[in-house]
Amino acid sequence: MGLEIAFWVLTVVAVAAALAVVSLHNIFRAALALILCFLAVAGLFVTLSADFLAAIQVLIYVGAVAVLIILAIMLTREVQRGSFSNRFNAPVLLSAILFLGVAVFAVMATSWPVVTLPPLEATTTALGSELFGEGGYILPVEISALLLLVVIIGAITLVREK
C-alpha cells in the first residue's frame, strides 16, 4: 500500500515538474523543476527496487547534469531572454498528444509477459557482478569510460577560448 502511495505521489511530482520544465517562462526555474523531476524519478526507481540506480540518478542527474545546465544558463545569460515556444507550438502539442494517445493505447493493448516473482533486493552487489563479472558487461563499461574521456576532451575543445 505504501508503495502505491509513493508511486502516485512521485508520479504527480514528476509529471508536474516535467510540465513545468517545458512551460515555465523563466529558464532558471525550469532548471530547478528539472531537478525536481530527476529526484522524483529517483524515487520511482526506489519503488521499482532499483536502489543503486536511484543513487546514481541522484548523483549524476541531480548532482552533475543539473549543475552543468545551471552553469550553462548562467554563462549564456538565458535567464533574461526567457523561454518561448517556436512557430510550431500548436501542431507540436497536437502531435505530442497524439503520440501520447497512441503510445498509451499501445501500452494498454499489449499483453505484457509479466512474471509475479519478487524482485531482487540487494541489487548493488548483483549489479556489480553483472557489470564486471564473468560474461558480463565489462567491454561496454570500458567503452563508456572511453566515451566519457572523449566527451571531456571534446567539451574542453569546444568551449576553449581561441
Added chain:
Amino acid sequence: MEVISPSGPVWLIFLLPLIAFAVIFLLIKPLNKPKLASFISIIAVLGSLALSTWLLFSLLSSPEHELTVPSLNWLVVGGAINIQFGLILDSLTVVMLMVVTVVSLLVQIYSQGYMRGDPGYHRYFALMSLFTASMLGLVMASDLLVLFVFWELVGLCSYLLIGFWFQRPAAANAAKKAFIVTRFGDLGFLAAILVLFSQTGTLDIAQLHGLAAAGVLGGAVLTWVAIGIFLGAVGKSGQFPLHVWLPDAMEGPTPVSALIHAATMVAAGVFLVARMYPLFEHSPTALLTVATIGGVTAIFAATMAMVMTDIKRVLAYSTISQLGYMMLGLGVGGITIGIFHLFNHAFFKALLFLSAGSVNHATGTFDMRRMGGLKRIMPWTYATFLVASLSIVGIWPLAGFWSKEEILATSLESQPLLFYLALITVFLTAFYMFRIVFLTFGGQYRGDTKPHESSRVMVIPMVVLAVLAVGSGWVNVTGGFDQFLGHGEGHSFAQGFFGALAHPLAWLSQVFAAGGIFLAYAIYSARWLSAERIRRRFFPVYKLLSNKYWFDELYENILVRGILLNRFFAGLKFFDSRGVDGAVNRIADTVVTVGQTSRKVQTGQLQLYGMFIVLGILAIILAMYFTG
C-alpha cells in the same frame, strides 16, 4: 569472250594517269619542277593512248569486238553484295578511250603554253591527269557501282578544275554550282543503282544487260531505272533543266573547258546512256524521254547561244545544244548514232575551245565586243576555228556532217516533231557559230592590247585537232563505225562519201546551215542589218535569252536561297535552337523552378523535421496495427 593477255597493260590505261597524278602531287610538287610535272602528265596520257590504240587493234581483230580481263574483288560482304572491279573491253569502251586519250593529250600539250607561269602549274597537271584517269576508268568499269565511283571522281575533278583559280569568287561559286547541280542528277543515278541492286542483287553491267534482255527486269521498274540513270546523264551532260552549271563552268582555265566539253565530264553522261542502252531499249517511255529532253535541250541552248557576248559562253551553250543532239540520237536511233556524234564533237569542240583560248591568250579577254580583225593577226587560230565551225555546223564533208545527218535522218523517221526542232537548231547553230567567226576574226580590232599569234606548242595541237575535225567523220563513211559498235551495212568509201549527198535531207540541212551562216554574215560582217535594231525590235525576246530564261534566278535566288535556305532551313534552325533545344532548356528550367519551390519545404528547422518524424512514426504504428 576471249581473255586478253597480258591484262596488265589494259589496267595501265587508266592507272598511268592515276600514277602520274600521285607522282606529281607527292613527288614533283615538293621539288617545284613545273616542266617535269607537265611532261610526266603528258607521257602518262601518251602511254594510255598507245595502249588504247593497241587495245583497239586487238579488238578489231577479235571476232566479237569484245575482250575481257580477270576482275578483282572490291566490295564483297558475305552473300549480301559482290562488287567486282572489272573492265569492260568492248567497242564502245575503246571508242571512248581513243577520244579521251587523244583529246586529253592534245589539250595537255596545249596547256603547256596556255598555263605557263601560273602558280598552280603542278596542281593543274596533277588534276588533269586525275581527270583523265577518272574518265578512262569510267568508260572501262564493268560494274555500275565502280562506274559510279569514277563518275563521281570525274565530277570532283571538274569541281577542282573549274575552281582552279579559287581566289576568284566567281570561279569558286561556279565550281560549287557545278558539283551540286550534277549531284542532283547523280541522285537519280544512285536511286537507279539502289533499285537495280534490290531487284537483281547484282550491279554487274553485263549481267544487267542480260537480265534486261531476258525480260527479268522490265515493266515500270525498268522504265524508272532507265529514267533514273538518264537523270544522272542529264546532270553530267548539262541537259535541260540541269544545264545551268555548264556555262558558269567557263570560270575554269580554257583548256579545262576544252576537256570538260569534249571528252570528259559532259561526255560521261552520253556515255552512260550508251553503256546502259540495253536497259533503255526495253522501255519505249525511257527512250522517248531521252529523245525529247535531247531535242528540247538542243534548240533551247542554241537560242541562248545567239545572244551571248562571251565567246566561251557561246561555245558552252553550243556544247549543251550538241549534247542535246547526242541524246536525241541515242533516243531515236541507238548507241552508234549518239556515240558517233560524241566522237566527232569531241574533236571539233575541243578545237573550238582551244582556239578560243588562243584568242583569249592574245587579247586578254573573252568578250567578243572587244575583239575583231584577228583574221590577219592570228591566221592559224582563224583557220582552225573556221574549220571547227564548219564542222559543227555540219557542212559536207566535214566531220560534223556525218553524225548530224544520221541523227536528223533517224529522228525524221521516228519523231518528226523532234526532227523539226533539230532542223531549226541547225540553222541556229550556223548563225551563232558564224556570229563568233565574224565578230572575232572579221572587221577591225576593237581591243586595247596588242594581239599576237600563239606559240607553237599551242598551235600544233590545234592543227592536229583541225585535221581530226575534218576527217573524224570519215570513219563511218564506209559504215565501219556502225559495224564496229553494233551492226550496219558496209559500203565503199566513195559510195558513202558522195552517196550521202544523194539524200534530199542532206541538202535540206545544208540549206539551213547556209542560211544561218548567211544571216550571220548579213548582220555581223556586211552589216546589211543592224544588230542593234534587231535587238530593239525583239527586245523582250532578247531579254529572255540574255537572262538565260531566268533559270539561274529561279534556281539560285528563288528556290535555293529564297525558299530553302532563308525560309525552310532557317526555320528548321530556329526550330532546332528554340524548339528542340529550347524544350530541353525549358525542362531543365522547370526542374530548377520546381526545386526552388519545393526546397522551401526543407525549412532547415530541425524541430519541424522532428515533428514530422513523430507523425511518421505514428503513421507507421497505426498502419502496423490496422494491417497486422
Added chain:
Amino acid sequence: MTLGLEHYLVLSVVLFSIGLYGALARRSAVIILMSIEIMLNAANIALVAFSRYVVPGLLTGQVFTIFSIVVGAAEVTVGLAIIIAIYRRRETIDVTKINLMKW
C-alpha cells in the same frame, strides 16, 4: 488495484510526450536539452520497469539504464559545450535563428 507494469509504462509515456513537446516546441537550446533529458529519464523508467516486472531475477534492464545514464551525461556535456560555443559566436541560443547551414 496493485501497481503493475502498465502504470510505469504509462508514466513513462506521459513523461516522454512532455519531453517530446518541449524538445520540438521550445526555442531555447537549453530547454530543448532539458526536454531531451526528460525523455531519457522516461525511457529509463520504462527500462527499469520492464526489468522489474518481466525478468525480476535478472538486472539487464538496470544495467542498460546505467549505460543510458552515462550516455545521457555525456550528451548533456557535449550539448552544453556546443550551446556555449554557439552562444559565444552568435550571441543567441535561439534554435530558430541558428540557420547558417540551411540551403
Added chain:
Amino acid sequence: MEFSYLSLIIFLPLAGALVIALTPGLSARLVRYIAAIFTLVPLVVSLVLFALFDRSSDAAGVMQFEEIMSWIPAIDANYHLGVDGLSLPLVLLTTLIGFLVVLISWKVGLRVRQYFAWLLLLETSILGVFCSLDLLLFFFFWEVEIIPMYFLIVIWGSGRKEYSAIKYVVYTLFGSALMLAGILSLYFATGSFNMIELSQGGLAMIQSILPIAPIFFLLLAGFAVKLPVFPFHTWLPDAHTDAPTAVSVVLAGTLIKMGGYGMIRICLGILPEVARDFAPLLLALAVVNVVYGAAVTLKQTDIKRLIAYSSISHMGFVLLGVFALGELSITGAGLQMFSHGIITGLLFAVAGIVMHNTGERTIGKLGGLAKQMPVVAAIFIIGSLGAMAVPSTSGFVAEVSVFLGAFSSDAVWGVRIFTAICLIGVILAAAYVLWLVQRVFFGPARGKFDGVADASKLEKAYCAVFVAVIFLVGIYPAILTDVLKTGIAPIANLFGG
C-alpha cells in the same frame, strides 16, 4: 589462357594517366611524351590484334581474345572481355584516335598534367565499352567516360563551356540511367549479364513476365542519346563547339560510336524481335536525323558547330543502316562509324588548326585561307570530300553500303521509302561542305590573315595519318569489311539475312 591483349590495350592508357597524375615534378614536355607512349603502345597492340584476327567464316560470331575473371560473384558479374568483327574496328579506331589526339593536344599549355591524365582515362573508358562482354562491366565503362569529359570541357573548353559540360553530363546521365534500368531489367528477366549468352539464348532465356519492349527502349535510350538521335541531339553541337579541339576529335571520332555499337550489339543482338517490330519508327528517326541534321547544318555560322551538326546527319546513316536490319546495311553502318570517326576527326583537327592559327571561328569572318595555308586547305578539302562521300574516300564506301544494304533489305517494312528520302542528305551534304570550303578557303585572300602560319610538321604528320586511313578504307574497303562481316553476319542472320 593466352596473353591478355585486351586488358593491356584497355589499361595502358589508364596506367599512363596514373603515372602522369601521381609522379611529382614532371615537366610538360615529359608528360606529352609519356602520354604519347602510353597511347602508341595500345595502338600497336591493337594493330597486332587486327592482324592476328581470324577472318575465316568459321570465326563468325565467335569472340576472339576472350578474357574472363569473376568480378562480383554474388550477382554473377564478370570481368569479361572479348572482341569480334564488330568491335575490333572500333577498338582500332579508338586507339588510333587516342594516339592522334595526344599529338593534336601537343600545344595545350594549361594544366598539362591534368589534361593528359583525363585524356588517357577517357581512352580507357571508351576502349572498355567496346571490349566488354558483360553488361555490368559495359555499363561501368560507359559511365566512367563522363568524368573526364566533364573536366576536359569545363576546364579546357571555350565559350559557354560550363553550360555545355553540364548539358553533356545531364544528357548522358539521363540516357545511361534509363540504360541501367534496361540492363537490370534484362538481368532480372534472364539472370545473366553475359552478352554472349544473352544473344545466343535470345529471348528464350527470359523467365519472368517482364515485357521486353520497354526493356528495348530503356536500353535504346542510352544509345540514342549518345549517337545522337533526334530529338536527343542538342547536346552534341554545344559540347563540340565548346570543347577543346582534341576532345571534339575524340567525341566525334569515338565517343558517339558507342551509341551505334550498343545498338547493334545489344538492341539488335539481344532483342532482335523487338528491334524488328520497332524498326520503322527508328528508320523514320534516321530520316529525320539525316535530312533535318543536314538542313540545320546548312545554316550554321560557326565552323565547329557546322561540323558538329554534320555529324548528326552522318550518324543518321548509321541509324538507317542499323535498323534496316540487313547484313550489308549493318556492315555499312559499321563502316560509317569507322569512316565518320576518321573523317570528322580530321575535320575537327583541321578546324582546330584554323581556329588556333587565325584566332577566328566564325565562317563569315574567314576567307581566302587557301592562299595563306595551302596545306591546311588541301587537308581540309580531303576531309570534306570524305564528309560528302566522294568515291575513293571511306565515306563513300560506307554510305553506299548503307544505301545499297538498306534499300535491298526486306526485313523491315517501308525501308525503301526511308532510304530514298535519305538520299536527299547526300545533296545537302555536298551543299554544306562545299559552302564551308568555299567560305573559309576560297575567294580573295584577306590581308588580316597574311602572317598566319600553315600547318606545322607535327600537324602535317597526324593529318597525313588521317588522310591515309580515309583513302585506304575508301579504296580497299575489304580491309574492314572482311573483319566486320564475321561480327555482323550472325546478328544479321537473326533477321533472316
